Amino acid sequence: MAKLIFFLAVQILLLSVVSSTRDDGENFARTIDRKLLGLRRKEKLAHFKVYWHDMISGPNPTSIIIQPPVKKYSTTYFGGIFMIDNALTAKVSRNSTLIGKAQGFYAGAAQKELGLIMAMNFVFKTGKYNGSTITILGRNSAMSEVREMPIVGGSGLFRFARGYVEARTKWTRNLDATVEYSCYVLHY
Ligand SMILES: *[C@@H]1O[C@H](CO)[C@@H](O)[C@H](O)[C@H]1NC(C)=O
Numbered sequence: 001m002a003k004l005i006f007f008l009a010v011q012i013l014l015l016s017v018v019s020s021t022r023d024d025g026e027n028f029a030r031t032i033d034r035k036l037l038g039l040r041r042k043e044k045l046a047h048f049k050v051y052w053h054d055m056i057s058g059p060n061p062t063s064i065i066i067q068p069p070v071k072k073y074s075t076t077y078f079g080g081i082f083m084i085d086n087a088l089t090a091k092v093s094r095n096s097t098l099i100g101k102a103q104g105f106y107a108g109a110a111q112k113e114l115g116l117i118m119a120m121n122f123v124f125k126t127g128k129y130n131g132s133t134i135t136i137l138g139r140n141s142a143m144s145e146v147r148e149m150p151i152v153g154g155s156g157l158f159r160f161a162r163g164y165v166e167a168r169t170k171w172t173r174n175l176d177a178t179v180e181y182s183c184y185v186l187h188y
């Protein structure tokens with residue numbers, strides 16, 4: 001019996017050696033030590049607020065309609081797509097310190113109400129966060145007082161980020177708007 005088990009164990013070992021050296025395209029990923037990426041430390045929870053300026057009007061719009069909504073849905077914006085390179089500032093005033101940009105797009109994704117899909121990167125430009133990003137992908141029922149959207153990832157200091165934002169509209173004029181993004185980010 002012991003002999004048989006030993007025999008089987010050797011067989012399994014041999015098989016695994018053979019399969020790990022065979023280049024069949026199936027073993028493209030391997031497990032590595034978390035320590036190699038500094039992931040031994042506990043995750044940190046960061047909180048900050050930035051103000052997102054969606055400027056559609058004026059001579060220098062940062063939010064541009066690249067696809068108007070389907071005519072039938074002109075009140076809910078269903079089918080409309082906006083590409084943005086919006087300023088993110090430290091205070092609610094558009095003239096306050098620029099912290100970064102919100103780059104990406106949003107689109108009308110609901111037929112019967114205003115329900116946007118937001119897909120954007122916050123690219124930070126200041127201090128140690130310069131160049132780091134977080135990615136927000138979520139549903140924005142823009143007429144609600146508070147909208148929660150997930151943070152699905154990040155780069156740089158925000159590698160492995162996850163979390164959520166709470167968006168609150170602070171100011172609107174026609175289609176232009178300033179929205180407070182209160183961000184809660186878990187990262188290493
Ligand atoms: C920003 O500054 C400009 C010029 O100083 C001024 O005209 C404008 O009203 C200011 N905007 C806001 C939102 O404070």
Ligand SMILES: *[C@@H]1O[C@H](CO)[C@@H](O)[C@H](O)[C@H]1NC(C)=O
Pocket residue numbers: 125126127130131
């Ligand atoms: C941020 O990084 C860019 C590119 O590396 C650099 O040109 C810029 O001066 C940096 N800004 C600040 C505020 O550190």
